[in-house]
Amino acid sequence: MNSERIHCISLPTPFAVGDVNVYLIESEKLTLVDTGPKTDEAWASLKRQIDALGFQVSDIEQVVLTHHHPDHVGLSDYFTEHSVRFITMAYNLPWLKKDPAFFEHHDAFYLTVYREMGIEKFHKKAMETVRGYLDYSCTIDVDVVVEEGDAIDGLPGWTVVETLGHAQGHLSLLRDTDGVMIGGDHLIKHISSNALIEPPPIGETERPKTLLQYRDSLMKVIDRNVIKVYAGHGKPVEHPKELVHLRLLKQEERADDILKMISQEALTGFEICQKLFPTIFLKELGLTMSETLGHLDLLKRDDRLKVVEKEGVLYFQAKEVAKHECR
Template sequence: MIQQLTIPTPYAVGDVNAFLVKSDTLSLFDAGPKTPEALKAIKAGLKESGYTLEDIEQVILTHHHPDHSGWADAFPNAELYGHEYNNLWLTRDPDFIQFHDKFYMERFIEQGVPEKALGIVGKMKRAADFMAERPLDHILTEGDEIPGHPGWTTLETLGHAQSHLAFWNPERKELIGGDLLLEKVSSNPLVEPPKGPEYPRPKTMLQYNASLKRLLDLPVEMVYSGHGMPVTGVHDLIEKRLQKQHERAMKVYDMLSVGPQSVFELTVQLFPAAYKRELGLTLSETLGQMDYLLELGKVVQKTDNQGIHRYEQA
């Protein structure tokens, strides 16, 4: 049994999905944002199937983002599973939080963000207000079986988040996919800090593309996704999404015909209104396209005397 619970969020993305899965164990995959409205919806969805918060034996996170992890601490009898990266947020690890701010400050300076806009760094932790506050009981890694759910295994599918996992059942040809593949929109490969300063910046667009391409090698017929309805026609949709992403990257490439530009300068042109509201998201998108073009050998990156990375056609 797989039952979708639709949960309201305070975010522009709208509702988020959690999935109640009954096998040898009763598990909930994802847990909505930590708002009263979300908890009410979770309780109502469970009641519809004859369950309460106390009946859930496992909560399994696809990733740490607040719309998916918020009420992971609402189930008194549940063990919590997920990627190790979740713990950095679920425990509010102080070393990581300090590194988090330093990471974004350095990235924004490299991207040419004006000094007056650098104050956004201090606001980027607000998402933690809607996250659970309890550590994982068990860490899941690539290939791990899901306890109590024979046939379901873990796939590490980084890109949209540095904690992102999906869960695959080859017999059913179904995937519980989190935000890996959504019905109506393409997920943003968000630039996030690595686990610590000793690791390089994750190239999230390249990670995300690789995670999508993994699904092309699997006979997936249904993806239970984090937003919207379950996805069918999976391979065709992935091919279309990858092609659209390539086309967006080539549009950015053409913008470089006038000479070297920074990520911020390109972002202002690509998202003339949205960058003012969602600077972090739009910078992530643009930086991802530059990583992609660098990987193709289409552009070169140079650093000016202010420490700003500028990109030009190769």
């Protein structure tokens, strides 16, 4: 029987997703997985809950960051005064340092995507929104970079699993002895994780196909015989394999819905987005466009879609009506 104890600590966030879960693991090294958003409220809550467990923040020896999103990493700034090790994947480093060169690359990448989707006019506002989210993030140096299959010093029996899709630098931790996974935002019981559009690393130009990545990562839950997932939001997932099958099916059904939309005429990505999300497409443009583009990638991979470029804008049409011209 494993003697380790995993404590779930739920912290408030200023985001629509609600509270975020971080996890304290009592092992050879006292390890915190994720830290929460950079707010005084979240910091006070974290300290209070760690104290209630019989520890102090200064007792934490290392922090594993599942991905770079602000609700998971922001309070890392509060740990820099202690001798704590930060551990994460390489992709996250420029996000966590707020590297200006990376964000120039980031904005240029999104300009291309927004132009191709027919929404270039929203690019500036979208980038301003990203900068606003970064106010809740951190500016830290990472001590240890990990990748698929790595062990982590001080966490015997745990293995790093690359679970890309929701974020390009997303990792989960798997305890092989009992199939327990600490999964960040990889698999959440009450909501489907969005495979968010993100830029590739500096020096690369090809857009990551995030939904295809996410589907591959979901299959790791089945292939690695994961029994329980401690999620970044909400309650633990007790039957993860069943939920994975459901999520994969829902993705395929949404792709079918899109195919019906473009069976009679070619549409831009933005036009498809508006049809999919008629009430929230502008309010949640980053999320809804990621959802739309991901399912278009799925249709294209399955050779059910033709893409036609006209004056820099992409038009999408079902393969069986590909002979029809774009507007």
